[in-house]
Amino acid sequence: MGEFVLRRLLAAIPVLLIVTLIAASIMQLVPGDPAAVIAGQGATDAEVAQVRTQLGLDRPFLVRLGEWYLGLVRGDLGYSLTLNRTVGQAILERVPVTLALSGIALLLTVVIGVPAGVLAALRPNSWVDQLVLTLALVGVSVPNFWLSLMLIVLFGVIVEWLPTGGYVPFTENPVEWARSLVLPSISLALLQIGLLARITRATMLEVLRNDYVRTARAKGLPRLMVVGKHALKNVMIPVVTVIGISFGLLLSGSVVIETVYSIPGMGRLLATAIFSRDYPVIQGGLLVTAATLVLLNLVVDLLYAALDPRVTYDRR
């Protein structure tokens, strides 16, 4: 097991390097000039050129890339072109926000998705089942940024229960912090809840049909105990996998949600950096995000192995 972990971690390194290479290359291809953005609308070409030189952007791409890799070895992610701080600082400021948002969304997903799926599976083809399935399907199909806009109007203005944007740090005001995350996490979680409910239901159905379970039932064991002990444990396997995938999707989906709700998280940091061509932030941010996803996959795989002894770990 330990060897497996080590091997996986080592395998992740070339992946991460490729990630940074792709990130850097794409940005190189992206036309557009961070110097122009920084210098402002009214700047002349000469002024923009000046900014470019001051920021060191007129040096060749390979030089800048090499410098960045060297910095990486030292643990230095570089200095943002537009944010007036190091990339590391910018990321550290954002990570807790996105984690909070994704965490709450994940919580909602599991707390709503799993019971819904189980319930639907326990009463197949009933109205409960149909309802869950339909809602799940709708959740997966709705464009969540559009839904966010509708939600903002509904809950932020017409009913005025919740803030319509912005983020209040937990340390500043826990209640406001929670309130500012309600709409965004719901918008974010909707798709995942639908997915998880469906998968849970499907797995549950499969497991319930399983001979093993039927035998236990036939033996007269109470339904609840059967469900509780045997079925749920087996259901958790794909559920755990989906949760892992969900978390990745959540981080990805947070880009749009954070933009619509003006929440200063990693997603928005990266999106804004792409639009303002802040290369150091893009490269550093994508590296951190990718590393997180890789680690996450590893954890999910380990959990998977712990839950299902049938899974073997031969060479990929």
Add this chain to the structure above:
Amino acid sequence: MNRGIGRIATTAAAALALFALAAAPAAAQKRGGTIVFAQEAPPPTLDPYFSTSVSTRNVAMNIFETLLTRDENNDLIKELAEDYTVSPDGLTYTFTLRRGVKFHNGKEMTSADVKASFERYRRMALPKVTLAPVDAFETPDANTFVIRLKQKVPVFLEEISAFVSPIAILPAEQGDREGGKIDIIGTGPFQFVEWIADSHLKLKKFDGYKPDGRYKGTDGFAGRKEVLVDMVDIRLVKEPGTRVAGLESGQLHIVEDIPTESAKRLATRKDIVLYDLKNWWLHGAWVNHARAPTDNPKVRRAMQIALDMEAIMDISSDGAYALQAGLQYPGNPYYVTDGKELYNVNDPKKAQALLKEAGYKGEEFVIITNSSYQSMYKAAQVVAEQMKAVGFKVRIDVFDWATAMARRRNKDGWNLWFTGQGTGPSVGPFTALKDVVSPQLNQFVADPVLDKLFDEMIAGETVDARKASFGKFQARVYDQVHFLKFGDFQRKQATRANVKGYTPYRIPRFWNVSLED
């Protein structure tokens, strides 16, 4: 015994009442609280020398101050300069500095700080060319600052008081800092607290600030600045809908920019006050003189007279606009109307005929606009439709701002590049359209007549002389179509009704503003 107590009680009550009355005005003065302001764009930097962005200036001009600046009518006004004299030969400017001005770090401002600031500006500021005619800076004593020029520049004071990229006075230690790397320490009424990128900035009242006794109240960027709140929380809210919603729910106190449609709806609410910021920017587009078909003057004329400026402005601003031909705003000292016979001609038939006459063979007409400024995005679409109607073959390229800016330098890439000229015209005629004058040449082909008129304008000895030259300059721009003006864009701002003392201006001014309960 009872009566004794009764008398004491009554006296005490009366004393309390008197005390309460006396204390009341004092209590009313001491307001405090935090103003929450919503700004659309994040500032690329807080170093005022290193950007011409509005978003930088919004914040920086509450933190920093300058020697000279502009008042409510765009005239010169003294800020950190107590007074100044100009030598008869126009080569020496002597400034006497105000005394007892403190920086946010407690240090007192002296001429050494002013000199270091000007030298840094000359070294690395974006418009450092402003200080190119300077021969030397001198500091004969701690309260006097002298600028010696190499040649006479009649508009020198107008230039160093310009706020496109203001010459903020920094502590001398910042003098060798690179662009964007200064410590945010100024002399202004507000002090920098923190900046969480892409979320908000916080400023707090600078207790060591001494309001300028020469003035009575707010006046442009200067005046008597008293801080009536404890903090300012500048939130960065990109989505206009979210800004409006925040204002309606009371989370935001002042919002920089409200969509016009929302403004109509908000006007009925008693808890919200709306403001018109007229003359926000000139809406228009640069015209490429090097690329077909706009390299042909007749084609340019056809395009110019084909457009219905009212439709363009109405749609792109949702009704918050003014149609006028000037490249300055009405009321500015240099406002002229030369060239207006070519503005908003709106004659598609004549345009069509002219286009044929010009020999237009269907060359593709490329418009570059951007998705970052909705008004430019919308205006481009209307312009494209109107041009197609008279026979042009039009293609619109929409880019994000960074790409659009990069593409502007591509001579073969566009015929019209959509823009909003805001600060330039508001500062004066020399900055209004300097981008079509050599060496910048947004239109890519130098116009010697225009260049000569510009030089003539700068060298004019009196305001009237300069104004006359500017009139000819403007007429030439209309004649040759270096810049296509659509109209004046107005901005709607709004505050909660409990925000008192706020007057909209080119930046949000947080001084003399208070929050009532």
Add this chain to the structure above:
Amino acid sequence: MTAADAAQPVRPAGRSLWGRLLRHRLFVTGAVLFGLMLLMAVFADVLQVAAPERMHYRFRFKGPSWQFPLGTDNFGRDLWSRLVHGARLSLGIGFAVVVVTGIAGTAIGLLAGYFRRLDEPLMRVMDALMAFPAILLAIAIAAALGPSAINAVIALAVVYTPRTARIVRSTVLVVREMEYVQAALAFGARHRWIILRHVLPNSLAPLIVQLTFIFAYAVLAESILSFLGVGPPPPTPTWGNMIAEGKDYLREAPLLALFPGLAVMITALGLNVLGDGLRDVLDPRLRVQHD
């Protein structure tokens, strides 16, 4: 649960495939919903009441009427006409993404699954691509290439190909070990023949199901790209563009953003339901797979 369980090829005996599909409630519902949108796209020119770019300057922000069935937008353009033409572009992009992803994903998945030596390098690159949050990668590529329909297709294809390749690969890995494939190899059959005759047909079922879902993702993703400003440029109407333009007028004219959003939702819903039905019919055991 390993890949082995997942990809047993199923040949339904008795009833024809079509018969079973049409009897499946989900499939029919999904097909109807999606079909409606498809009809809109195909017959856009006939269904429109005005040219979608035409600005009726004096009829801006009008509500639904005989002249303008869904009303007009801030430019005075007819919403209904823009909606039907938007269908054309949004569905067109979705379809293009499916085709490109299908071809690229299958090719890569086949190569990786069949030829052991290609597996590692190919899958490393796929892993690297999948390590990017999907939308960010799409934004970056679309921003790099410039805003246009074709570039949106490329961006989305790059994002979805790795996922497709993975699925094809896992199927191929299993099929490759099957007896008849091993036998064919022993008899000296050429790789190309084996792939085309055995491997590919047996990998199709999960692929088709996956592609249906990718169509849905692509339509949703295109709307996000357009919303963020890196999709096809104006004045071409796409549903994402329309939502983006309508978001500034949410309170004053909610219809502007409401209808295109609904259209995206109905399309994605139809496709998802269709995909579910397809999956149930083609291989019930797939129901246990991840989406």
